[in-house]
Amino acid sequence: xxxxxxxxxxxxxxxxxxxxxxxxxxxxxxxxxxxxxxxxxxxxxxxxxxxxxxxxxxxxxxxxxxxxxxxxxxxxxxxxxxxxxxxxxxxxxxxxxxxxxxxxxxxxxxxxxxxxxxxxxxxxxxxxxxxxxxxxxxxxxxxxxxxxxxxxxxxxxxxxxxxxxxxxxxxxxxxxxxxxxxxxxxxxxxxxxxxxxxxxxxxxxxxxxxxxxxxxxxxxxxxxxxxxxxxxxxxxxxxxxxxxxxxxxxxxxxxxxxxxxxxxxxxxxxxxxxxxxxxxxxxxxxxxxxxxxxxxxxxxxxxxxxxxxxxxxxxxxxxxxxxxxxxxxxxxxxxxxxxxxxxxxxxxxxxxxxxxxxxxxxxxxxxxxxxxxxxxxxxxxxxxxxxxxxxxxxxxxxxxxxxxxxxxxxxxxxxxxxxxxxxxxxxxxxxxxxxxxxxxxxxxxxxxxxxxxxxxxxxxxxxxxxxxxxxxxxxxxxxxxxxxxxxxxxxxxxxxxxxxxxxxxxxxxxxxxxxxxxxxxxxxxxxxxxxxxxxxxxxxxxxxxxxxxxxxxxxxxxxxxxxxxxxxxxxxxxxxxxxxxxxxxx
Ligand code: AMP
Ligand code: MG
Numbered sequence: 377x378x379x380x381x382x383x384x385x386x387x388x389x390x391x392x393x394x395x396x397x398x399x400x401x402x403x404x405x406x407x408x409x410x411x412x413x414x415x416x417x418x419x420x421x422x423x424x425x426x427x428x429x430x431x432x433x434x435x436x437x438x439x440x441x442x443x444x445x446x447x448x449x450x451x452x453x454x455x456x457x458x459x460x461x462x463x464x465x466x467x468x469x470x471x472x473x474x475x476x477x478x479x480x481x482x483x484x485x486x487x488x489x490x491x492x493x494x495x496x497x498x499x500x501x502x503x504x505x506x507x508x509x510x511x512x513x514x515x516x517x518x519x520x521x522x523x524x525x526x527x528x529x530x531x532x533x534x535x536x537x538x539x540x541x542x543x544x545x546x547x548x549x550x551x552x553x554x555x556x557x558x559x560x561x562x563x564x565x566x567x568x569x570x571x572x573x574x575x576x577x578x579x580x581x582x583x584x585x586x587x588x589x590x591x592x593x594x595x596x597x598x599x600x601x602x603x604x605x606x607x608x609x610x611x612x613x614x615x616x617x618x619x620x621x622x623x624x625x626x627x628x629x630x631x632x633x634x635x636x637x638x639x640x641x642x643x644x645x646x647x648x649x650x651x652x653x654x655x656x657x658x659x660x661x662x663x664x665x666x667x668x669x670x671x672x673x674x675x676x677x678x679x680x681x682x683x684x685x686x687x688x689x690x691x692x693x694x695x696x697x698x699x700x701x702x703x704x705x706x707x708x709x710x711x712x713x714x715x716x717x718x719x720x721x722x723x724x725x726x727x728x729x730x731x732x733x734x735x736x737x738x739x740x741x742x743x744x745x746x747x748x749x750x751x752x753x754x755x756x757x758x759x760x761x762x763x764x765x766x767x768x769x770x771x772x773x774x775x776x777x778x779x780x781x782x783x784x785x786x787x788x789x790x791x792x793x794x795x796x797x798x799x800x801x802x803x804x805x806x807x808x809x810x811x812x813x814x815x816x817x818x819x820x821x822x823x824x825x826x827x828x829x830x831x832x833x834x835x836x837x838x839x840x841x842x843x844x845x846x847x848x849x850x851x852x853x854x855x856x857x858x859x860x861x862x863x864x865x866x867x868x869x870x871x872x873x874x875x876x877x878x879x880x881x882x883x884x885x886x887x888x889x890x891x892x893x894x895x896x897x898x899x900x901x902x903x904x905x906x907x908x909x910x911x912x913x914x915x916x917x918x919x920x921x922x923x924x925x926x927x928x929x930x931x932x933x934x935x936x937x938x939x940x941x942x943x944x945x946x947x948x949x950x951x952x953x954x955x956x957x958x959x960x961x962x
Contacts, residue, residue, distance in 0.1 A: 438559065439504040443512045446503060448554030448566060450527040456668045457661070460532070465573045465582075469544055472658060474649070474665055475529040480519030480551045481572025481582065483634050485616030487514040490590070490635070490920045491927055493597050496610040500640060502558050508611060518613040518636040519551065519571035526554045530574035531644060534652030535716025536766050538750055544652060545716050546576025549584060552644065563672075565644055566610075570636040583619045588962030589635035590912045590923055591903075592727040596639065598903045598930035599724055604702045605695075606724040607641040612923070614915065623961045625745060633916065641723060643673055647767045648716035654770040663774060673721055683782075685774050690786045693764055695722035697790050700760045701797035705805065706902060707733035707833040709753040711743040712960065718763045729958040732902040734949055735830035736823065742905075744957040757794050764790060804897045805837050806875070807890040809882050818874055825865040832858040834902050835946065841894030845887040848876055857948050899933035901945045906953035 440446055453475060460476035462468065470476055492508040507513055515521035522528065530547040537545075551574065553566040569592065570584030584592075589612055599606040617634035645665070653662035670677050670688055677687050699722045703710065710717070711729040719725045731742025738754030746752075751759060768783050775783060802819045803811075826836055835858035843856065851869070853859040862868055879890065903926070911922035929940045940946065 438502070439498055440502055441504045441507065443503070443507045443510060443516060444524075446501070446516075446523050446556075447525045448523050448556050449525045450529065450552075450554040452555060452672075453529060453552070453565075454527060457664060459529075460575065462575070465575060465577070467573070467577050467579070468575050470532050470546070470575055471656065472661065473532060474661065475531055475552070476546075476575045478528055478530040478547075478551060478574040480528055480568055482515070482520035483518045483570075483613065483615035483617050483636060487518055487520075488614050488918060488920075489514060489517075489611065490586075490614045490915055491593055491612040491923045493593075493608070493610055493927070495597075495931070496608050496640065500558055500562070500564055500608065501556060501610060513611070514613055517568070517611045517638045518615070519568050523553065528553055530576055531649065532576065532652060533646055533648040533716055534655060535646070535648030535714050536651070536763070537714040537716070538746075539762070541651075541655065542714075542716075543655075544576065545648060547574055548577040548580050549574070549582040550644075562642070564640045564642060567639050567641075567644060568636050569639055570634060581619065583617070583634045584636070584962055585619050585621055585632040586614050586635045586916050587623075587632065587912050588728065589614070589637050590915050591730070591908050591958075592637050592639070594908060594911070594923065594926055594930065595727045595730060595903050596724070597927060598933065599706075599708070601931045601933055602706050602899055602902070604706065604708070604724060605699055605722060607639050607644075607719075610638040610640060612637050614918075621961050624957065624959055625961065641719070641721070641725065643669065643719075643721050644725065645669055645720045646716050646725070647718045647720065647763055647770065648714075649720065650770040651715060651766060654773055659773050662770070666771075666774065669720055683779065685771055686779050686782055686786070689768065689771060689783050692720060692722060692767060693786055693790050694793055696760050696764060697757075697793040698722070698797050699724065700757050701794055701801055703756060704753070704798055705801040705897075706899065707736075707753070708902075709733060709740055709742045709751065709756065711746070711751055711958070713751045713756060713759045713763065715763045715766050718760075728962055729960055731958065732904055733833045734904060734953070736826035736833045736836070737830070738827070742958060743960060745959045745961075757798075760794070761787070761790055801897075805894065806840065807894040808878060809885055812878060812881075814874070814878075818871075818878060821867075821871050821874070825862060825868055825871060829861050829865045829868075831862040832948075834899060836862055837894070837898040838900050838946070841891055841898045844891070845876075845879065848872065848879075896934055900936055901929055901933045901940055903930060904945075904949060904953065905956045905958060906949055907943075907945060909956055 457474040458472060460470050460473040463477060465478055489508055492505060494505045497503050497505045497508060516523060528551040530551060532546045535542055535545050550567050550569045551571045553568065555563050555565050557563050570589060573582035593609040593612040596606050596609045600608060612635060614633060614635045618631045619634045620629050621632050622629050650662060650665060653665060666685065670684060671679060674688055674691060677684050681687065709731050711731065717726040729743035733740045733753050739749060740753045741749045743751060764787055768787060772780065799816060803815055808815060839856040839859045853863060907926060911926050914922045925939060929937055929945065
């Protein structure tokens with residue numbers, strides 16, 4: 377039904393009305409409305425200062441200094457559902473429950489704090505970041521010690537993997553520690569990842585290695601700063617515990633080191649959480665889980681509404697379309713879009729062999745294990761549709777025939793929601809205001825020449841944000857490597873004339889405003905594989921300086937930063953970057 381969109385994922389349709397684009401508020405009015413080029417330079421440094429202040433100088437009053445005071449609660453999760461009656465972490469098929477009790481297996485050997493997110497530790501967990509420097513924290517954040525109130529749980533879920541029903545999957549190496557209600561009243565579910573075997577570990581060892589844990593820590597925090605809904609990461613602890621991995625599934629076993637990420641989400645329930653109950657005919661439990669999810673996370677849905685499941689479904693359809701459009705707007709390919717990795721809250725979860733696209737290519741596949749390119753960047757919207765179909769199948773037993781047909785109708789709307797959102801996001805990336813008939817063409821035309829010239833996705837849009845109208849007019853792009861690549865296309869100047877004409881037609885818009893708007897949505901820095909790789913090799917030698925630097929820089933992806941420039945993070949990627957591969961092994 378949707379194959380014609382598959383290859384033309386960016387062939388955008390015009391939409392009639394758009395909600396406002398979410399732009400990270402990085403500037404004050406004064407910063408954004410300076411009216412000379414010189415002012416612009418000074419406002420940029422002003423901007424960074426303000427930004428850094430507001431993002432990092434979280435008010436320290438009332439932050440907990442004492443880790444022992446930190447409490448979580450598992451009451452809600454435990455009381456809402458039956459718990460697995462069997463104890464112990466032996467791998468087994470589990471029935472009639474949502475969670476199994478499972479105690480983490482502490483990491484062996486000396487533990488080291490490789491990274492901590494001040495924004496999460498202070499802004500979400502209400503802890504003074506200084507607590508992360510204590511020995512206690514190393515144990516709490518790696519499974520060796522449990523916070524008061526914690527009853528560690530492993531969640532039972534299933535999923536469709538690479539298009540096929542895979543049966544029971546579940547948290548095979550993650551433990552939910554409980555929920556924390558912070559001083560803003562937000563409820564966050566804390567999880568350790570890499571914390572040992574659970575009943576869902578199948579043949580796995582329950583561990584995660586440094587390589588994949590650094591990637592999850594950095595990327596989830598970077599995605600948050602890009603404005604993309606995501607799970608968060610509080611800390612990364614590394615150990616000396618040997619963990620054997622066949623990184624590229626070629627028989628080349630290597631001993632790596634175990635690591636644990638303390639990660640957070642409002643909820644970790646996935647499409648696969650519902651699928652397993654539906655598939656195994658546990659309909660009462662399916663109803664219970666949905667009731668819980670709706671009550672806790674969809675407050676606008678009335679639980680007495682006979683159409684509540686339909687409203688829930690329609691919300692997930694809408695939000696998933698929005699999420700994938702946001703991924704596309706920053707060139708993010710998740711890598712493993714199985715239904716067990718798709719959140720019911722439509723946030724990005726389970727970071728594995730993801731990648732940020734460099735040369736623009738809709739067939740970009742970040743995961744070298746994905747031979748058929750099922751999860752190529754350009755296929756993500758289509759895969760979202762597949763996953764939402766599976767969600768509908770899972771909800772099936774709770775829907776009347778009439779509701780089933782209405783749900784199918786809702787699902788049909790997914791394509792339009794996605795296209796409307798992506799059109800809106802790409803228009804913002806080009807600084808376009810209002811709506812003109814040819815806007816879809818202008819965007820698709822640019823993407824086509826980017827594809828032909830293999831121009832860098834991130835830097836093409838960023839440099840278009842940084843060039844002045846004068847530079848566009850004089851076609852001078854010296855030292856703008858992505859635009860230089862782009863300008864080698866024989867149709868580039870045709871596109872540029874169209875673009876300039878469109879910009880000139882924008883009344884009440886100054887060039888500086890246009891640049892600032894574009895800079896607020898077009899990052900200068902994303903977590904390219906080569907950047908992560910370099911930080912990982914140092915981290916494996918217990919040098920965490922580059923992880924820390926990347927974490928900091930990627931917290932302000934829209935702000936030009938001296939250290940990032942010195943490190944070459946906005947420069948043409950090094951040649952060795954092309955040889956890098958990532959796989960599912962983690
Ligand atoms: P992922 O591809 O990371 O989303 O994982 C798919 C499934 O495999 C989930 O059920 C994971 O918990 C499980 N899994 C992945 N790696 C391991 C491991 N090292 N040990 C146990 N289970 C694992
Ligand atoms: Mg997963």
